[in-house]
Amino acid sequence: MDIQQTEFPGLLILTPRVFADDRGFFKETFQQERYEQAGITGPFVQDNHSRSSAGILRGLHFQIQHPQAKLVFAVEGEILDVCVDLRKNSPTFGKSISVLLSAENHKQLFVPAGFAHGFYVLSPRADFMYKCTDYYFPEYERTLLWNDPALEIEWPLQGEPILSEKDRKGLPLSECEIFESL
Secondary structure (H helix, E strand, C coil), X not given: CEEEECCCCCXXXXXXXXXXXXXXXXXXXXXXXXXXXXXXXXXXXXXXXXXXXXXXXXXXXXXXXXXXXXXXXEEECEEEEEEEECECCCCCCCCEEEEEEECCCCCEEEECCCEEEEEEECCCEEEEEEEECCCCCHHHEEEECCXXXXXXXXXXXXXXXXXXXXXXXXXXXXXXXXXXXC
16 A cells, blocks of 8 residues: 655545456455554544535535544545645644545545545546544534635636535635634
8 A cells, every 4th residue: 555645744645556457456445454554543433425426516524523534535436535624733724635536546535533524526426435433423513615715725616516505505714613622
């Protein structure tokens, strides 16, 4: 497995080994011991699978209590995955990172607790999987405004994005709750 450090403390880009031949391919999407050696300790308690069509933008979501670290990857299609550091004491607080995840590049992103997370679908359809270190608590979920100019995110929009009502009503960074102690 190739592990790429980013400028964001704890946020890693991982590329598992892929064994391909004329029949297709095989890869481990998670192996606890190997991921622990990379500093990803979990434990993971919930797996999620999301399917979206081209032009759908989901996010930027986070839980103010029971924050979740996530291991994310695309199993079909292509997405631009975006994370915003909301850890007040982090040197990258308020900054974003964007990573292209696709079924073809096999990349995974480990997103530590304390980040807002979202993605934009670039292909006709995308299936997106993610493991979480805590359960989903809707009462603690918050949404950071996806197009807040303060975030300087360069979304590769192909027309107007398709948004949920929750995502349309996200708050700018200046009004969002943030993580004081992560």
